Amino acid sequence: MNTAALREAAPGRDDGYLFSRGQAWFAFAMTIGLMMVDYIDRQVIVSLFPYLKAEWNLSDKQLGGLVSAVSVTVALGAIPVALLADRGSRVRSVVVMALVWSLASISCMFSRGYGQLLAARSLVGLGEAGYGSVGAALIASHFPARLRGALLAGFFASASVGSVLGVLLGGVIAARFGWQAAFGIVGVPGLVLALLYLKVRDYPTVKLTPRLDRATSSTRSAAGAIVQALIRTRTLLWLCIAGAAQLVVVSAIWSWLPSFLNRVHGVVPEKAAMSAALVVFCGALGSVVWGAVADRAGLRRPRARLYVVALLCVASMLVLMLGFGGARLGLAIGAQAQFALLAAGGFLMTCTVGPLPAAVIDVVHPGIRATGASVISLFQNLFGLAAGPLVAGFLSDAWTLEFALTAVPAFSLLAAGALLVAARTYEADLQRACQAAQATELPAEAPMPAAVQPARKALA
Template sequence: MGLHTTGTTVPAMSPDEPAVPRSYAWLVFALSFGLLLSDYMSRQVLNAVFPLLKAQWLLSDAQLGSLSGIVALMVGVLTFPLSLLADRWGRIKSLVIAAMVWSLATLGCAVSAGYGQMFLGRFMVGVGEAAYGSVGIAVVLSVFPVRLRATLAGAFMAGGSFGSVLGVSVGGVLAQAYGWRWAFAVMGIFGLLLAMVYSLVVTEKRLGPASSKHSSASGEGAPVRTLLPRLFSSVSVICAYIGSGTQMFIAMALLAWMPSFLNRYYSMAPAKAGLGAGCFALISGTGMILCGVVADRLSRRAGIRKWTVAIACSLGSLVLLMTGFHLPAGPLQLALIATGTLVAAGTAGPAAAMVANLTPAAIAATAMATLTLANSLLGLAPGPAVTGVLADRMGLLGALQVVPLVALAGSVAFTIGKFSYEKDLRRLGLFPDLALKTPELQS
């Protein structure tokens, strides 16, 4: 059944009532979140064993970097096509297969005899992990009411920060106690067990109407050429992509350079600086959750307020980080930087919720993949690199004093999106019942 663009379109699910029992919906979230932790733990465990691999195989730093970079490369290249395939073929099957691929590949890394085999294993880890984030969040959002989207999206995306910290810390402990091979092996076994549980508990049949595959109103069966333009069919959805990506620029720059900042300006040893940076990563993830919760609570009767929360987080990060990095080293500086870090990525949940609201349910995973690409191209990739270039010219502190200015672009994008939201919802005919309950959309 094709998509309609009139105001009479029936939404695939009620914005107020979950499509499945609440207890089952939270079980789906817990298992999906667990697999996301496994995803990032399998990806980041390598960083914990760099010194051991370098000593045993006499690897260069360039070779070590390639073992990490190949995963990110495959994720970037394959996220969109694999997400689109999952939307058309079945999201649950795709998630289970993806988890098994990255888990088996991680086990392969555990038995690698040299650099070549390890590189192949890491290549397959990237293939398996490529679309999990976008497809997983699409599944999670499909089983909950619309009013919880920012909370769930923020919490799910925060799993990347938590999984990264767990991968490095747990992997380091295992490698020190039992050797680097066991660090990979434990991560792989954990992922396989969780994938098997997921396949038994979460099925397309049990999701029922929550699955786009079973919803005639979601656009299922429509030609891909008809669905894909809807990913960019409104000003507000494009603004959500841009705003989210620019805020990720700041968040990733902070996380990448925080160990060096603590080492250079607080005279912390590398190990202690790394631990401190891990704390900032947890703060960033916590901010995604908290800001998502705030956005959903404030927008219970006025959905457009999610945009307001995103604007506030963006401007808040600008003021807090600019002020913090201009202060002398000390507890007050760290407190302001930590608070700025808390809200810098807090736009992730509201932005994802807006993307989900403004795109067809049948291509929800593809829409999340598009958001992921925007985050990567505008933020995750250039953030650390541009900060490094600036640091070479004006010192690291000078660079970190300039980077928060990027939040101005995010604030402008979210503001434009807010003022376009009402018109775009009515034109696209998406969630009209939600729009009618929203005071701002009646004015």
């Protein structure tokens, strides 16, 4: 084994910065900035639903499709993009992605019908494909392992902040300048940040073992390796299922809450967007808080972090069902009390955002961090973020939006069950992954301050 790699992998040697503290925090700030812009461009449309429904007479299924289209293309493109980034340049990949999704977002303002807008939204997702996994890999490489859980929680929490701004800006801009202008205005910051991102330092491409090199030579071979990894490592599979199930709830509520406030409570679109943005902001805070809580819970007993997150999933389901459906149960819940429940549910429902991606990144080979992160990204986007708005849209068309948002939180129960199953094998998989990491030969020029803690196995 390479002696430099051994020194990096040894206990107590995983707390250094890849280049310098300043370079690491610059990379973190830029990566978080683009993550916020990513979700601003994704979520700006939810505040525009009332305008689009009135102007084009769209059904709720069609409106939900405009949100889901982004997540579907993100999911389908995540693995190919991550493969290219792992074997080439992470920084240049991010720059290209940001330019594509920003230009696609701007193009939405020129849409003259549903089909054109759906196509433009799909291009937004194609540009964003792989960004979450590549960005997470960059952060994990720049920083000490002891900081990774909290930093990744912050990184993924920035998606919530971006969603807050997207919902808020969409409503404010549309009320003043029209819904078309909202797409054009929010697309510009991504172009600026993309050019500034060229100043971020990349981590060296890690040489792979022959087996891993074959597994990542193409999208097809990578897909096969991922399937084998999911079968071989049960923890990874159940974590992916849990993350996707909980994001069905998150994406449905984020997408439909402005319309719920508008239709059920008669709030004008601009004020409905502001109120919904506050709930989304509670989710951003919750993702950071619960990431830290889960890390602390797992210090002595790793599986305890999964138990804590499972409990939070159940709590979010109960609070949200009461918030949306309390009146149906005959409970006298005033408007302010209902909004307080929705804000509390928003704070709880993002509990999986930090802990689950961090756990998945820890079980992949250092040379394919981005590809490994794309596994949970695929599950979360295709079966979580894409499914939530559509499921709620179908239920809303069949019954009412109020019924749809009362029923959707039941997916949190599936998330909790998957986490409890994952907990059975979690510690054993961590142990085997740690052993696999120590047996992997890596070049001296590829420092791994954040690469070997505590597990690397799923795609090895």
